[in-house]
Amino acid sequence: MSTSYCLEPPKLHFGEDGVPRSATFDDVYFDKEAGLAETEYVFIQQNNLSERFAALNDGDQFTIAETGFGTGLNFLCTWHHFVENESKGWLHFVSVEKYPLDKMSLQNALAAWPSLSRYAKLLVDNYPTLCQGWHRVNFNEHRVSLTLWLGDAGDGFSGLAASVDAWFLDGFAPSKNPQMWNEQLFQAIGKLSHLGTTCATFTAAGIVRRGLQASGFKMEKVKGFGHKREMLRGTFEQGATTLKNPWFYHQPKRLNASARILVVGSGIAGASTARALVDKGFRVQVWEADTEIASGGSGNIQGMLYPKLQATNTPINRFYLAAFLFAQATFTNLNQSVSGEIWRQCGLLQRAKNSAEAEKFEKMLGSQLYPPEVCFAKQDGEILLPLSGWVAPKLACAKLLDHERIQVHLGNELLQLEQTQQGWEATGTKSPEPQHFDRVVLCTAGAINQHSPVSEWPVKTIRGQVSRLSVEHLDTQQQTTALALDQVLCADGYVSPPLDGHLNFGATYDLTSNEILPTLASHSTNLNKLANLLNIDTENIAPENLTGRVGFRCTVADYAPIVGPVSNPQVLLESYAPLRQNAKWQPTELLNNGILEGLYVNVGHGSRGLVSAPLSAEYLASVISGAPSPLESAVAESIHPNRFAIRQLKRNSAG
Ligand SMILES: Cc1cc2nc3c(=O)[nH]c(=O)nc-3n(C[C@H](O)[C@H](O)[C@H](O)COP(=O)(O)OP(=O)(O)OC[C@H]3O[C@@H](n4cnc5c(N)ncnc54)[C@H](O)[C@@H]3O)c2cc1C
Numbered sequence: 001m002s003t004s005y006c007l008e009p010p011k012l013h014f015g016e017d018g019v020p021r022s023a024t025f026d027d028v029y030f031d032k033e034a035g036l037a038e039t040e041y042v043f044i045q046q047n048n049l050s051e052r053f054a055a056l057n058d059g060d061q062f063t064i065a066e067t068g069f070g071t072g073l074n075f076l077c078t079w080h081h082f083v084e085n086e087s088k089g090w091l092h093f094v095s096v097e098k099y100p101l102d103k104m105s106l107q108n109a110l111a112a113w114p115s116l117s118r119y120a121k122l123l124v125d126n127y128p129t130l131c132q133g134w135h136r137v138n139f140n141e142h143r144v145s146l147t148l149w150l151g152d153a154g155d156g157f158s159g160l161a162a163s164v165d166a167w168f169l170d171g172f173a174p175s176k177n178p179q180m181w182n183e184q185l186f187q188a189i190g191k192l193s194h195l196g197t198t199c200a201t202f203t204a205a206g207i208v209r210r211g212l213q214a215s216g217f218k219m220e221k222v223k224g225f226g227h228k229r230e231m232l233r234g235t236f237e238q239g240a241t242t243l244k245n246p247w248f249y250h251q252p253k254r255l256n257a258s259a260r261i262l263v264v265g266s267g268i269a270g271a272s273t274a275r276a277l278v279d280k281g282f283r284v285q286v287w288e289a290d291t292e293i294a295s296g297g298s299g300n301i302q303g304m305l306y307p308k309l310q311a312t313n314t315p316i317n318r319f320y321l322a323a324f325l326f327a328q329a330t331f332t333n334l335n336q337s338v339s340g341e342i343w344r345q346c347g348l349l350q351r352a353k354n355s356a357e358a359e360k361f362e363k364m365l366g367s368q369l370y371p372p373e374v375c376f377a378k379q380d381g382e383i384l385l386p387l388s389g390w391v392a393p394k395l396a397c398a399k400l401l402d403h404e405r406i407q408v409h410l411g412n413e414l415l416q417l418e419q420t421q422q423g424w425e426a427t428g429t430k431s432p433e434p435q436h437f438d439r440v441v442l443c444t445a446g447a448i449n450q451h452s453p454v455s456e457w458p459v460k461t462i463r464g465q466v467s468r469l470s471v472e473h474l475d476t477q478q479q480t481t482a483l484a485l486d487q488v489l490c491a492d493g494y495v496s497p498p499l500d501g502h503l504n505f506g507a508t509y510d511l512t513s514n515e516i517l518p519t520l521a522s523h524s525t526n527l528n529k530l531a532n533l534l535n536i537d538t539e540n541i542a543p544e545n546l547t548g549r550v551g552f553r554c555t556v557a558d559y560a561p562i563v564g565p566v567s568n569p570q571v572l573l574e575s576y577a578p579l580r581q582n583a584k585w586q587p588t589e590l591l592n593n594g595i596l597e598g599l600y601v602n603v604g605h606g607s608r609g610l611v612s613a614p615l616s617a618e619y620l621a622s623v624i625s626g627a628p629s630p631l632e633s634a635v636a637e638s639i640h641p642n643r644f645a646i647r648q649l650k651r652n653s654a655g
């Protein structure tokens, strides 16, 4: 896989006819006269999509995967057909693109298709930031999701977790683009297909036919579009292939819209999870122990969107990068229809807090991992994240929970959760009679060990206090500096641009204190941070003039959240015991994972919940509904609840 998240732009030019052409591949993206008709003939008809869309029922997921997203014409055309067929299911369109068009070129290219203009506008408005990785964009109104890998096709599909129903094998012809039609791609296509998966491609090239046959498809040549003599279509005829790392495998049972789902906790993890689930068509009850929503870690007035990007391309770094971009898009959309300000994309300036961090920053910038849309160097080694800014977490939670299919039960602390034949029975302070649920998601941060049927989650809580200061308590010079602050500033602590005449800043890390009320000592600590951040003297500011708030971060030893389906760790340890002898062992058949069917967790967001919670929620909702994962497998494994048991086994092998 590439060692940079930067992408090469396409060598694109528009001819006088307005048709986009690629100089790299010496080919057009589509035919001006017949592009739409060709898509309909080659991909829609040969995969028999109209009938398949019409046959979908409520709760059915239908996944199409494409090689070469290009201008998105195939996607828009498929979307249009899905809507026209009044399909009751959900369409997942997964595509890959190594040389993505920029937004302006995309818009120009799609102007050629007035009949698709309403879909084109939605696509352009929600087009992801051009950075390598998976990007998820939901068009909930039409029950359509786009899962787009920006990068090489083979790399993207090799890391995808999905069950594909139909393939659109586009991409320039094998004679012009032999690099794409390779063994890695064909293998991945086979791995992602199931009995009955269909494929269609405009080409009749032998290398494509043989590659698809070898990966398990029965192929046939049929009449090509227009004057083209032949094209290929096929049906997958093999059974399931063996899985890598099966200890992370989970095949959820089918769920329909009437299922009873409980989300416990109403912080940013719970609110995002509840919203992601209702956006996929479900109904959700949220139980919150407190009498207000988001009164734990997520209750601050302003929080920063700070992904702490690293210089190394690890799965967890890719998680935070993808999560950052997803959170930015989520908060931008949330802001659109609300009066109070939930999100301000003012940028975030990262300044090294000491020489060790300065070295890290230098390494990170030197690595050239990140495109400038994500971060770039400013003067004195500072780093600017232009897509970042501040979030009002409590308002964001309120907005996320404000949906007719979400029922919030305040003051209802989950006391007990028991697995039954049918699902789960939950008892709460306001629900003394056990309530039945088909799925339960625990989003209870540091309280997780108190009520989870698996009770030894490796989490700890760390107290943090933020401080709030009216600018009226500042002298003229301090006021000038504070009021000029127009970006979030982050070094040893952070301060956001003033809001409602106040500066919000912090935060303390108190490893030994459990004090739930703000203390003067913590305010003093925060004032020192403010002095350094703004380069002002804060000696004359009395801590007594500050207000503030205390919260508890839920942290995990490996600094990654815990998100996914829950297994009984004892069963995992027994099933995969051979890993104690050989850490590289892979079983030849599926073993018992001890899955506690229908139970999920979304906790451990540490100091970065605003970044990590929205994508974690989207991932969980995808897993629960059987949709393609928005996370590359290696990334999902790095946040998977089973990682602790598996590491324990492998550690023994190493030792
Ligand atoms: C001082 C401070 C500053 C921070 N600043 C930032 C920042 O700038 N940017 C950032 O990204 N992150 C920041 N964080 C971290 C961020 O706040 C957390 O990562 C995030 O709030 C975690 O969200 P959560 O939903 O997992 O947990 P929480 O918000 O704590 O929510 C858990 C909820 O579960 C409820 N609950 C617990 N047990 C039960 C039960 N048995 N039944 C029902 N309900 C239950 C709790 O009442 C609570 O509402 C900060 C944290 C602190 C403490």
Ligand SMILES: C[S@@+](CC[C@H](N)C(=O)[O-])C[C@H]1O[C@@H](n2cnc3c(N)ncnc32)[C@H](O)[C@@H]1O
Binding pocket: 010, 028, 029, 030, 067, 068, 069, 070, 071, 072, 073, 074, 075, 096, 097, 098, 099, 100, 151, 152, 153, 154, 170, 171, 172, 177, 179, 180
């Ligand atoms: C003919 S265009 C696809 C047209 C597209 N399906 C549409 O609807 O507009 C082929 C696309 O494949 C992309 N591509 C070529 N090689 C690739 C590779 N190795 N991985 C991913 N995408 C690739 C090209 O950049 C180009 O956008």
